[in-house]
Amino acid sequence: MTAAQLVSLEGVSVSFRVGWKRRVAAVNEVSVELRKGEIFGLIGESGSGKSTLARALVGLVPISAGRVSWADGRTVTPEARSRTTATQTRSQMVFQDPHSALDPRRTILQSVREPLDVQGGVPHAERSARALEKLELVGLTAEQGRRYPHQLSGGQKQRANIARALVTDPELLICDESVAALDVALQAEILNLIQDLRDRLGVTVLFISHDLSVVAHIATRIGVMYLGEVVEVGTAAELAARPLHPYTEALLSAQPMPVPSWAQPRDRIVLSGDIPSPISPPSGCRFHTRCQYAVEGCSIVHPERDSRDGDRSVACIRADELVLSGVPVTILRPRIEEVR
Amino acid sequence: MTLLDVRDLSVTFWSGTQPSPVVTDVSLSIGEGEIVGLVGESGSGKSVTGLALMGLHDPRVTEIRGSAVLDGRQLVGMPERGLRKLRGSSISMIFQEPMTALDPVDTIGSQLTETIRTHLRLPHAAARDRAVELLERVGIGDAERRFSAYPFQLSGGMRQRVVFALALACRPRLVIADEPTTAVDVTIQAQLLRLLTDLTEEVGTAVLLITHDLGVVAEVCQRMYTMYGGRVVESGSVDSVLEVPKHPYTAGLLGSIPRAGGEGQRLATIPGRVPRPGSIHEGCIFEPRCAFSLPECAVGEIPLEPMGDGAVRCIRASELTLAGAL
Numbered sequence: 001m002t003a004a005q006l007v008s009l010e011g012v013s014v015s016f017r018v019g020w021k022r023r024v025a026a027v028n029e030v031s032v033e034l035r036k037g038e039i040f041g042l043i044g045e046s047g048s049g050k051s052t053l054a055r056a057l058v059g060l061v062p063i064s065a066g067r068v069s070w071a072d073g074r075t076v077t078p079e080a081r082s083r084t085t086a087t088q089t090r091s092q093m094v095f096q097d098p099h100s101a102l103d104p105r106r107t108i109l110q111s112v113r114e115p116l117d118v119q120g121g122v123p124h125a126e127r128s129a130r131a132l133e134k135l136e137l138v139g140l141t142a143e144q145g146r147r148y149p150h151q152l153s154g155g156q157k158q159r160a161n162i163a164r165a166l167v168t169d170p171e172l173l174i175c176d177e178s179v180a181a182l183d184v185a186l187q188a189e190i191l192n193l194i195q196d197l198r199d200r201l202g203v204t205v206l207f208i209s210h211d212l213s214v215v216a217h218i219a220t221r222i223g224v225m226y227l228g229e230v231v232e233v234g235t236a237a238e239l240a241a242r243p244l245h246p247y248t249e250a251l252l253s254a255q256p257m258p259v260p261s262w263a264q265p266r267d268r269i270v271l272s273g274d275i276p277s278p279i280s281p282p283s284g285c286r287f288h289t290r291c292q293y294a295v296e297g298c299s300i301v302h303p304e305r306d307s308r309d310g311d312r313s314v315a316c317i318r319a320d321e322l323v324l325s326g327v328p329v330t331i332l333r334p335r336i337e338e339v340r
Numbered sequence: 341m342t343l344l345d346v347r348d349l350s351v352t353f354w355s356g357t358q359p360s361p362v363v364t365d366v367s368l369s370i371g372e373g374e375i376v377g378l379v380g381e382s383g384s385g386k387s388v389t390g391l392a393l394m395g396l397h398d399p400r401v402t403e404i405r406g407s408a409v410l411d412g413r414q415l416v417g418m419p420e421r422g423l424r425k426l427r428g429s430s431i432s433m434i435f436q437e438p439m440t441a442l443d444p445v446d447t448i449g450s451q452l453t454e455t456i457r458t459h460l461r462l463p464h465a466a467a468r469d470r471a472v473e474l475l476e477r478v479g480i481g482d483a484e485r486r487f488s489a490y491p492f493q494l495s496g497g498m499r500q501r502v503v504f505a506l507a508l509a510c511r512p513r514l515v516i517a518d519e520p521t522t523a524v525d526v527t528i529q530a531q532l533l534r535l536l537t538d539l540t541e542e543v544g545t546a547v548l549l550i551t552h553d554l555g556v557v558a559e560v561c562q563r564m565y566t567m568y569g570g571r572v573v574e575s576g577s578v579d580s581v582l583e584v585p586k587h588p589y590t591a592g593l594l595g596s597i598p599r600a601g602g603e604g605q606r607l608a609t610i611p612g613r614v615p616r617p618g619s620i621h622e623g624c625i626f627e628p629r630c631a632f633s634l635p636e637c638a639v640g641e642i643p644l645e646p647m648g649d650g651a652v653r654c655i656r657a658s659e660l661t662l663a664g665a666l
Contacts, residue, residue: 184597240600241600
């Protein structure tokens with residue numbers, strides 16, 4: 001583990017019991033590291049294990065194999081499941097639905113303060129003061145803190161959820177589909193806020209989303225998950241412009257682009273079928289059943305994720321020979337102008 | 341040929357003696373076989389417009405004015421008996437959440453045959469054959485076996501395919517698709533959008549696609565209408581609106597869409613909030629949030645003026661140069 005890393009996962013698996021004596025590996029031997037102060041985007045279809053991986057990271061589900069090592073020396077293994085307050089307060093989650101994540105019978109301030117109340121050790125007045133400070137940080141007023149969730153808009157509620165996650169001064173903020181339920185204009189506000197918070201507090205963010213354009217916009221690096229495995233990792237710009245894994249290419253290609261017809265990418269890749277069941281995953285490369293580039297070897301060899309130039313890694317036996325297309329440069333062009 | 345012609349459609353909900361106008365003077369037209377997008381944020385009145393066309397609002401608390409002519413027949417004020425005949429056969433609807441759109445305690449096959457038999461008066465065996473055929477057509481493998489599956493036994497994408505099959509079972513002239521792909525993954529969305537365009541082309545059905553996603557509109561629609569605060573604020577061909585939006589709200593929506601390559605940059609946002617549905621506002625309804633507003637914007641009624649290949653509801657439309665998609 002290097003100094004720049006906050007937490008690293010080595011061969012982490014999470015499995016659940018299904019019925020009698022059968023187990024399903026929702027996360028299968030995943031190794032990734034989160035670097036201090038980065039926004040790490042985790043992308044994949046529903047059922048790919050993104051949320052389970054995040055929950056394993058905060059200790060909400062036990063891991064069945066591997067090891068999670070934190071920068072300060074704490075480790076989590078299948079034998080020693082760390083449920084100390086330290087683990088719980090140093091990583092916090094912001095959930096998808098801003099409405100159901102807040103207690104309807106508590107004021108916003110009470111909800112935001114609650115993690116401190118549970119943690120204890122600090123006088124009441126100071127707990128309130130810290131909660132207020134975090135409310136202001138996310139752009140809510142003390143007056144709004146006295147209101148109840150139903151009196152706030154969706155965007156304000158999501159701000160309150162972020163304030164609550166930040167109140168214990170975590171090192172890691174996990175945003176699990178935190179903007180998926182919001183309208184596009186509100187989504188933009190929350191994305192800007194998350195970016196600001198990272199810049200101001202230096203907090204590391206694990207940003208989980210099924211929306212590749214959101215992740216590609218906000219993340220420093222991106223990990224692509226498929227059926228419980230991380231198949232590709234790379235910097236956001238590199239990965240979007242030149243994907244190395246066919247699944248990443250398919251995800252990029254499926255993303256609808258709000259551009260005129262002449263700028264629309266041609267030859268869309270439409271993956272057939274649904275993501276297979278993790279109870280009986282395909283042999284070899286788990287993606288080979290839906291991959292248009294699959295060859296015979298793909299159903300036999302399980303590809304390991306190898307490092308590539310430019311801080312990237314990919315798990316595909318054909319990665320060296322395939323030339324995959326990313327988002328066209330015309331669409332990649334960053335937007336600079338502000339409406340206001 | 342115009343298939344649907346909507347003129348000055350207004351929908352007002354009454355709670356007690358309190359009227360709240362949710363849709364105001366919406367005019368739109370859809371040609372035969374055309375796919376038209378209706379875009380806006382939550383609360384802009386796009387779904388209420390769609391439901392009004394289907395006649396699905398509760399008449400006891402809803403007042404609908406204006407006109408909506410489908411194939412020569414006036415939909416506004418049509419008695420329930422007439423509407424029931426039209427729904428499913430001439431005009432049908434696809435909803436966002438397939439789990440709630442399907443009957444959870446009935447097999448998908450029986451739901452399909454019910455629809456087919458209600459409108460097409462086919463004998464049972466023929467209706468069953470047609471249903472199996474439809475399931476195959478929407479890409480459900482092993483349709484004979486899946487015929488007797490319950491909705492919970494299918495994946496989200498599969499369920500939405502069944503909903504597509506239901507909506508198109510009787511070859512309607514118009515399908516109102518309200519956020520048909522919002523609840524599914526992007527890979528499944530790509531499958532469903534392709535299916536929707538293929539099917540409607542095959543059957544010659546026109547689609548009113550209600551969505552908040554300009555990406556989806558760009559991919560499948562030819563023309564679009566942007567709604568804000570219950571009004572149409574801009575219309576035109578998708579290409580021209582995305583290239584050069586004329587209304588600051590459309591431009592704001594475009595600017596707030598995250599894209600790959602934006603790394604570290606802030607997204608443009610639209611300050612303020614969508615007006616509460618039913619709120620009454622003097623002048624341009626977008627004026628409080630608009631970066632380009634002038635004192636004149638806050639007075640009187642702002643008309644929807646023809647411009648280019650569409651129309652725009654903004655008094656500064658001809659002088660403003662707004663940023664488009666590229």
